[in-house]
Amino acid sequence: MDWTRRLLSFSVVFCVLQKITHTVDLPPPCNSTIYCTGEILHHVQLAKIFSDDKHFVDMGLLDNPDKIRTTFLDLLNSSTSGIVDQKKLIQFLNTSFTQPGKEFEEWDPLDWHKNPNFLSHITDPELRSWAADLNDLWKSLGRKISGKVKDLPDRHSQIYVPNPVVVPGGRFREFYYWDSYWVINGLLLSEMYDTARGMIENFLYMVDSYGFIPNGGRVYYLNRSQPPFLTLMMESYMAHHHNVTFLRESINLMAKEYDFWMTKRSVSVQQYGKNYTLNRYYVPVGGPRPESYSKDYELAVNLTAGAKQSFYSELKAAAESGWDFSSRWFYGSTNTLLDTKTSLVIPVDLNAILCRVERTMAKFYTDLNMTNEASKFSTALEHRLEAVQAVLWDESLGVWLDYNINDTSRNQNFYPSNLAPLWASCYKNPAIVEKAVSYLEISKALSYQNGLPTSLKETGQQWDFPNGWPPLQHMVIEGLEKTEYKKAKEIAFSLAQKWVTVNFDAYKKYNAMYEKYNVEGDGKPGGGGEYEVQLGFGWSNGVIMQLLDLYGSRLTSSAISTPFSWIPFTLPLLIITFWV
Ligand SMILES: *[C@@H]1O[C@H](CO)[C@@H](O)[C@H](O)[C@H]1NC(C)=O
Ligand SMILES: *[C@@H]1O[C@H](CO)[C@@H](O)[C@H](O)[C@H]1NC(C)=O
Ligand SMILES: *[C@@H]1O[C@H](CO)[C@@H](O)[C@H](O)[C@H]1NC(C)=O
Numbered sequence: 001m002d003w004t005r006r007l008l009s010f011s012v013v014f015c016v017l018q019k020i021t022h023t024v025d026l027p028p029p030c031n032s033t034i035y036c037t038g039e040i041l042h043h044v045q046l047a048k049i050f051s052d053d054k055h056f057v058d059m060g061l062l063d064n065p066d067k068i069r070t071t072f073l074d075l076l077n078s079s080t081s082g083i084v085d086q087k088k089l090i091q092f093l094n095t096s097f098t099q100p101g102k103e104f105e106e107w108d109p110l111d112w113h114k115n116p117n118f119l120s121h122i123t124d125p126e127l128r129s130w131a132a133d134l135n136d137l138w139k140s141l142g143r144k145i146s147g148k149v150k151d152l153p154d155r156h157s158q159i160y161v162p163n164p165v166v167v168p169g170g171r172f173r174e175f176y177y178w179d180s181y182w183v184i185n186g187l188l189l190s191e192m193y194d195t196a197r198g199m200i201e202n203f204l205y206m207v208d209s210y211g212f213i214p215n216g217g218r219v220y221y222l223n224r225s226q227p228p229f230l231t232l233m234m235e236s237y238m239a240h241h242h243n244v245t246f247l248r249e250s251i252n253l254m255a256k257e258y259d260f261w262m263t264k265r266s267v268s269v270q271q272y273g274k275n276y277t278l279n280r281y282y283v284p285v286g287g288p289r290p291e292s293y294s295k296d297y298e299l300a301v302n303l304t305a306g307a308k309q310s311f312y313s314e315l316k317a318a319a320e321s322g323w324d325f326s327s328r329w330f331y332g333s334t335n336t337l338l339d340t341k342t343s344l345v346i347p348v349d350l351n352a353i354l355c356r357v358e359r360t361m362a363k364f365y366t367d368l369n370m371t372n373e374a375s376k377f378s379t380a381l382e383h384r385l386e387a388v389q390a391v392l393w394d395e396s397l398g399v400w401l402d403y404n405i406n407d408t409s410r411n412q413n414f415y416p417s418n419l420a421p422l423w424a425s426c427y428k429n430p431a432i433v434e435k436a437v438s439y440l441e442i443s444k445a446l447s448y449q450n451g452l453p454t455s456l457k458e459t460g461q462q463w464d465f466p467n468g469w470p471p472l473q474h475m476v477i478e479g480l481e482k483t484e485y486k487k488a489k490e491i492a493f494s495l496a497q498k499w500v501t502v503n504f505d506a507y508k509k510y511n512a513m514y515e516k517y518n519v520e521g522d523g524k525p526g527g528g529g530e531y532e533v534q535l536g537f538g539w540s541n542g543v544i545m546q547l548l549d550l551y552g553s554r555l556t557s558s559a560i561s562t563p564f565s566w567i568p569f570t571l572p573l574l575i576i577t578f579w580v
């Protein structure tokens with residue numbers, strides 16, 4: 001029995017809350033016959049004219065899509081081999097498409113300040129001056145979508161949004177969903193309240209238009225989302241700039257996004273004779289990802305038609321998790337992307353995020369005096385707390401672990417996401433906090449010079465060893481810091497110092513901020529995965545700003561100059577000197 005059918009049979013048992021659409025003929029990611037399906041996409045991507053498949057799907061059209069399609073079909077028809085030769089293909093691209101990046105106008109944020117207050121809390125002068133540079137970087141990452149995208153949407157893969165955005169940077173020339181949480185946290189420290197609010201309003205607009213928030217601002221990202229941070233973006237905004245009127249205007253769309261996750265992304269699991277509802281990443285959409293078309297297509301080349309569609313769907317679910325790609329989703333024996341089975345996993349971090357969303361929604365509704373809705377979310381939170389404890393908590397390791405609904409196993413490997421419930425305060429019994437902290441202490445994960453690794457497995461995937469990622473550092477550090485344990489707070493600070501040091505050293509060396517870093521060595525950007533490491537970089541800048549804000553009086557630009565850090569090196573020498 002192939003795994004699709006196995007999945008189907010399990011689905012019947014477990015996925016009672018959603019209609020199963022996991023059949024061979026899955027719908028395409030979007031209906032554009034240029035950007036999401038069809039002959040042009042297929043031929044251009046497999047011809048590998050550009051080094052990155054994302055290049056083609058980010059190009060704009062010079063004519064209407066039907067005309068361009070006809071031109072191409074004529075070319076195809078006139079070729080005897082069934083393949084348009086490279087020269088003609090390039091000519092076709094030159095006459096029918098614009099280069100990528102043309103849908104934007106550079107945009108200088110009007111609410112930018114030279115000296116936001118958080119800078120004055122940073123004691124180390126080198127770190128303070130670096131933070132001021134990061135504050136400047138918002139200007140180069142700000143983009144406004146040009147009016148032609150609004151007027152001629154079918155000539156662009158860019159999705160129109162009304163307000164300017166801060167993009168991650170590099171090949172990521174559109175907004176991304178979960179990245180924006182840390183971007184917005186950074187913007188708020190920079191006191192750029194209008195830009196932050198505008199980005200939140202864009203996401204609300206997405207929910208209004210599509211019923212959910214896509215992975216990023218491109219049509220080929222419709223039908224998959226990313227970790228659900230909208231409510232937490234609003235939580236951050238309200239903490240800096242409380243505005244009940246804005247909250248009242250937005251709350252329905254926030255509730256609508258939550259409903260999307262609860263209806264389209266939930267699973268029912270039986271444990272100890274009880275049914276629990278939890279969430280997973282799940283994208284029942286077929287075809288290669290348009291922005292990585294040739295890679296997906298070539299990987300699937302030996303699979304049967306049905307297995308191909310399931311594989312494509314699992315890759316998209318991994319992309320929805322934000323961890324594309326990782327050993328975290330591997331179930332199988334090839335140790336390659338072909339083992340990706342994201343939809344079988346109930347992820348700790350997704351459920352921790354939703355736990356915090358439920359608590360925050362209950363609080364928002366309470367602030368708005370809407371008591372019925374508030375109690376609906378309080379009840380949802382109670383259910384979540386029980387489900388997380390029953391299904392994800394592993395008493396023998398003393399930590400939360402991803403749960404596989406197919407074989408009911410928990411993934412025993414280290415991932416920083418295992419600690420996400422600390423960050424979300426997603427537990428009832430405070431005694432388990434101490435266990436989770438000792439899990440971290442005895443794991444090898446604290447032994448790396450530059451921060452927490454994404455896993456301890458080296459697979460060549462970018463969400464694995466030896467890469468460290470900004471959002472994971474932040475969630476673990478904030479999670480440890482908010483506990484009542486001195487030891488946990490010490491670990492939090494030491495992780496923050498490591499992360500600040502590697503970012504700062506790389507910044508001095510390359511004059512750039514990267515999307516990820518190597519947890520080993522002396523300040524190298526991370527590697528692996530599907531594309532070259534990117535610079536910019538939205539969430540990296542946001543996380544550094546948050547750490548500098550949190551520990552501004554204690555962090556130092558050179559880890560060696562930490563007060564008393566000379567003791568371990570010089571004390572033995574002193575002792576020897578005196579002894580002799
Ligand atoms: C589901 O679990 C069974 C039994 O453990 C295993 O044989 C099968 O390969 C698993 N299916 C998938 C898709 O991982
Ligand atoms: C594509 O078109 C079909 C049929 O009109 C529609 O049901 C579906 O929602 C569309 N999908 C997208 C992503 O627009
Ligand atoms: C392909 O070319 C042939 C012969 O020139 C023509 O009869 C046919 O209609 C063309 N097909 C398409 C799809 O344009």
Ligand SMILES: *[C@@H]1O[C@H](CO)[C@@H](O)[C@H](O)[C@H]1NC(C)=O
Pocket residue numbers: 090094
């Ligand atoms: C045509 O395409 C090639 C390959 O992308 C590019 O080098 C060249 O600049 C393009 N010419 C025009 C006029 O766009």
Ligand SMILES: *[C@@H]1O[C@H](CO)[C@@H](O)[C@H](O)[C@H]1NC(C)=O
Pocket residue numbers: 027029210211222223284285
């Ligand atoms: C894909 O997205 C479109 C537009 O949001 C929606 O109408 C359609 O139902 C989605 N399809 C699937 C399979 O989720």
Ligand SMILES: *[C@@H]1O[C@H](CO)[C@@H](O)[C@H](O)[C@H]1NC(C)=O
Pocket residue numbers: 243245246249
């Ligand atoms: C609060 O939000 C309301 C409604 O969107 C808006 O009109 C008002 O200007 C906001 N107030 C502040 C201080 O931002």
Ligand SMILES: *[C@@H]1O[C@H](CO)[C@@H](O)[C@H](O)[C@H]1NC(C)=O
Pocket residue numbers: 013016268270273274275
């Ligand atoms: C749990 O859900 C399953 C599937 O819907 C159902 O058959 C079963 O009776 C439920 N069990 C309990 C204890 O509610």
Ligand SMILES: *[C@@H]1O[C@H](CO)[C@@H](O)[C@H](O)[C@H]1NC(C)=O
Pocket residue numbers: 298299300301302
């Ligand atoms: C597909 O099969 C061929 C022939 O066995 C093999 O050489 C190739 O490596 C396989 N490709 C993948 C992606 O598994």
Ligand SMILES: *[C@@H]1O[C@H](CO)[C@@H](O)[C@H](O)[C@H]1NC(C)=O
Pocket residue numbers: 244367368369
């Ligand atoms: C909620 O109700 C209290 C007590 O009636 C009132 O003081 C407060 O202004 C109300 N808040 C909002 C946001 O309407």
